[in-house]
Amino acid sequence: MAYAGQEHERLQASQGEEVVLETVDIVKRFGGIVALNKVNIKLRKGKITLLIGPNGSGKTTLVNVISGFIKPDEGKVIFKGREITHLPPHERVKMGLVRTFQIPRPFPNLTVLENVLAAAEGNPGENPYIAGIYKRAWIGYERKALERALSILDWVGLLAKWDDRAGDLSGGQLKLLEIARAIMKGADTIIMDEPAAGVNPRLVTELFQKIIKLAREQHVTFLIIEHRIGLVAKYMDYAYAMNMGEVIAEGKPDEVLNNPLVLESYLGG
Numbered sequence: 644m645a646y647a648g649q650e651h652e653r654l655q656a657s658q659g660e661e662v663v664l665e666t667v668d669i670v671k672r673f674g675g676i677v678a679l680n681k682v683n684i685k686l687r688k689g690k691i692t693l694l695i696g697p698n699g700s701g702k703t704t705l706v707n708v709i710s711g712f713i714k715p716d717e718g719k720v721i722f723k724g725r726e727i728t729h730l731p732p733h734e735r736v737k738m739g740l741v742r743t744f745q746i747p748r749p750f751p752n753l754t755v756l757e758n759v760l761a762a763a764e765g766n767p768g769e770n771p772y773i774a775g776i777y778k779r780a781w782i783g784y785e786r787k788a789l790e791r792a793l794s795i796l797d798w799v800g801l802l803a804k805w806d807d808r809a810g811d812l813s814g815g816q817l818k819l820l821e822i823a824r825a826i827m828k829g830a831d832t833i834i835m836d837e838p839a840a841g842v843n844p845r846l847v848t849e850l851f852q853k854i855i856k857l858a859r860e861q862h863v864t865f866l867i868i869e870h871r872i873g874l875v876a877k878y879m880d881y882a883y884a885m886n887m888g889e890v891i892a893e894g895k896p897d898e899v900l901n902n903p904l905v906l907e908s909y910l911g912g
């Protein structure tokens with residue numbers, strides 16, 4: 644009897660550690676510069692992984708390789724057990740791997756809810772005529788899509804703002820709307836390059852608390868390039884620090900942030 648329960652717990656624990664995405668010995672050169680030199684990272688399901696490192700250490704290049712905007716010279720990217728090294732970005736999006744900037748910017752004159760619904764429809768484009776059709780179009784939406792959009796707004800803490808103009812949201816709320824739209828589009832693995840940029844410093848902690856909640860409760864996997872994680876570092880799951888194209892430390896975020904090699908890399912410049 645006890646065995647079944649233990650087995651269940653063991654399964655749950657192993658599911659929590661499921662590797663969703665992995666880079667294997669990624670090398671990327673730009674002329675004589677080795678931007679990435681055998682980089683190996685892993686993202687685990689429902690976990691938040693941080694990527695830090697001084698300017699020019701290779702963070703954006705790595706994220707470009709993962710999302711498909713740059714082909715590596717060597718190595719592999721594996722997502723959900725499939726090699727995706729040569730898949731174009733939009734094919735990766737279809738598999739659930741989304742970098743937030745791949746979601747078109749919200750329409751400022753549409754409401755928060757309308758923006759989430761529009762994300763599900765693919766991309767109505769920047770065309771103001773099409774955007775006009777979307778205005779108030781939620782009235783005709785399928786109940787299922789509407790319910791999903793409302794759930795997602797609840798998860799990111801924007802439900803109370805569903806009828807506000809997207810253009811009236813704060814920087815932090817816009818980031819949350821971006822995440823909501825990515826999830827509506829089918830994302831379960833989200834990559835963000837410096838999400839706290841443009842967010843009022845007082846609200847950065849709140850933004851990260853919402854991201855943590857999404858990971859914990861909805862099992863969304865995050866890869867976040869960010870230095871300003873301050874108070875929330877201890878709630879993040881794993882960190883990699885890069886310098887000069889290589890991973891120089893990995894482990895618990897506060898340990899990585901305080902690793903002497905990492906501190907030195909920031910001073911080294």
Ligand SMILES: Nc1ncnc2c1ncn2[C@@H]1O[C@H](COP(=O)(O)OP(=O)(O)OP(=O)(O)O)[C@@H](O)[C@H]1O
Pocket residue numbers: 673676677678696697698699700701702703704705
């Ligand atoms: N398209 C490119 N052509 C040539 N060199 C490039 C290109 N993109 C990046 N590099 C070089 O590759 C190295 C890594 O750059 P990358 O942008 O990945 O660093 P980063 O860690 O994102 O830096 P930052 O913190 O400034 O955003 C740098 O030396 C950079 O100059």
Ligand SMILES: [Mg+2]
Pocket residue numbers: 702703704
């Ligand atoms: Mg960068």
